[in-house]
Amino acid sequence: MDANPKIRMTKQRQVILEELCKVTSHPTADEMYQVIRKRLPKISLGTVYRNLEILSELGMVLKLDVGGTQKRFDGNVVNHYHVRCTDCGCVGDLHMPTDLEIEQKAQPLTDFQIKRHSLEFIGVCPECREAKSRRVS
Amino acid sequence: MDANPKIRMTKQRQVILEELCKVTSHPTADEMYQVIRKRLPKISLGTVYRNLEILSELGMVLKLDVGGTQKRFDGNVVNHYHVRCTDCGCVGDLHMPTDLEIEQKAQPLTDFQIKRHSLEFIGVCPECREAKSRRVS
């Protein structure tokens, strides 16, 4: 294994990147797999995992470590915040300027060397809210 | 299974709560298991998981969904922020007033109903920083 291997943009890798950039739903690896399979029926789940990992190492996609059991992926690499639904676990974007000052404010309060921050809002998505109110009435 | 079962403060449950409140290290379930075993050698890992879950549902401890592969637990239920080390994954507290305004600012920008937010700083802990500089020199 070379330290700096030549990256090939294979069909599989390209389709994964394309499909991820198409959506704003922050899919899990398995959700990606289901979508990709429609275009490449022979692709394996391992390939999806491997390529999402590689693409995220290259900085072409974002691997999100938001709450829940599964990692999620984002085709939008520009720094932004997220909202997660407590009920269904879905994740949406929250387009609000990221606060860089807060890292400066936090730095004197810890002996960790702060590199970045991640802010996640937690709430209920419209669909789940709708489902809840229907249950009550 | 009753919808509202009577919960008993068993020895196991109490020791788990005690030991978690003693530390500020935000241990994983397995780390808790290792500590508890010193006092209750016969306890099983499943019991630790089950009780941490129950205690967090009761609001007596906090289940943290910070990055990394394992969930972490916190005996301090007062809302506060955390710092996570990119290298070793350890988690520290960051005692800075939590910003409630930010939820109000974010609300108009999403159709999710925001309940709370979680802010995590990401950096390098003193130990790992030390280890790094030693490797260079």
Place this chain on the structure above:
DNA sequence: ATTATCATTAGTAATTATTATCCATTATCA
């Protein structure tokens, strides 16, 4: 006090998400 009930336990099996391995295939470049 005795018994019936029910929460809880330890131990183990099962599940879920992810990563690693193996070998055939394909692309790249000398």
Place this chain on the structure above:
DNA sequence: TGATAATGGATAATAATTACTAATGATAAT
């Protein structure tokens, strides 16, 4: 063209967590 390295698909392995089960111990009712 032929050598070499990257990649893919299939499958096995691993890690973290959850579910299941029979036994145990507390609680409440008689």
